[in-house]
Every structure is written in structure tokens, then in C-alpha cells.
Amino acid sequence: MIEALTSLSAFDKVAGTAFSETAPVQRAALPVQAPAPAGAEFGDVMAQFAAQARDALRLGEATSIAxxxxxxxxxxxxxxxxxxxxxxxxVVAIRDKVVAAYLELSRMPI
Incomplete structure (x- = not known):
């Protein structure tokens, strides 16, 4: 499943979010990141994915303004x-799965 998510890292990125009146939109590809090593922390992987999603949302907003x-x-x-x-x-689908997993764990008897 993580391998399927790494293919989402090929988002385009605008160089900066502020546009001047005469500056054209500049686009550059984000670096495609290698799959996380086997010992990577789950929190680190999720933080990395959240940063990529944040960048994509900022790109959409900046390009809309442009x-x-x-x-x-x-x-x-x-x-x-x-x-x-x-x-x-x-991101919403992953959040839903994490919440469902947490609720499942909280229902387990000790």
C-alpha cells in the first residue's frame, strides 16, 4: 500500500506562491522519493506524505491565483x-483508516 502512495509524489510545484504582474508561472517537478526503508517509523512516513499533500494543495491554490x-x-x-x-x-481516506484502526484497538479487551 505504501508503494502505491509513493507514486503520488510526482506533483508539480510552482516556484513560490507569490506572483508578480509580469512573471509567468514556473513549474518544476518534485523529486520522486524512494520507498521508505524497512526500519522507517510510521510517523515519519505519514509526516512525509502529509508534507507532499500540503505542497499539492498549495500548488493548486497558487496556480488558481495565477x-x-x-x-x-x-x-x-x-x-x-x-x-x-x-x-x-x-489524505481523507488515510485519516478514515487510521481512525477506524484506533477505534478497533480501543474496543479490544485488555
Whole structure:
């Protein structure tokens, strides 16, 4: 399952979130990260994934603002917003699974 989530790390990133009137939108690919080593902490993996999701959401917001200002094409805006939406849906699904697992553990007799 973790291997499937690492494929989500190929989000595009705008260099900075502030756009000037004359600056075009600059896009650069985020580095694709290798799968976590076998001894990696679960919290570290989740923090890394949360940071990637946060970056995708910021990209969607920044690209939307750039589109309103006329510095980004409609295609760039749609791609960034769809990527942000996919990240948000994935984060919500993971949160739901973590909450369900916690509730299951809390119901176990000691």
C-alpha cells in the first residue's frame, strides 16, 4: 500500500506562491522519493506524505491565483486543482483508516 502512495509524489510545484504582474508561472517537478526503508517509523512516513499533500494543495491554490491574474493557462489551473483534489481525497481516506484502526484497538479487551 505504501508503494502505491509513493507514486503520488510526482506533483508539480510552482516556484513560490507569490506572483508578480509580469512573471509567468514556473513549474518544476518534485523529486520522486524512494520507498521508505524497512526500519522507517510510521510517523515519519505519514509526516512525509502529509508534507507532499500540503505542497499539492498549495500548488493548486497558487496556480488558481495565477490563472485569475492571467499568468497561468486554464490547463495548468485544472491540472493543479485536480492534483490537489486527488491529494485531499487520499489524505481523507488515510485519516478514515487510521481512525477506524484506533477505534478497533480501543474496543479490544485488555
Amino acid at each position: 490563472g485569475i491574474q492571467g499568468h497561468a493557462t486554464a490547463q495548468q489551473v485544472v491540472e493543479a486543482v485536480m492534483s490537489a483534489e486527488q491529494s485531499l481525497q487520499t
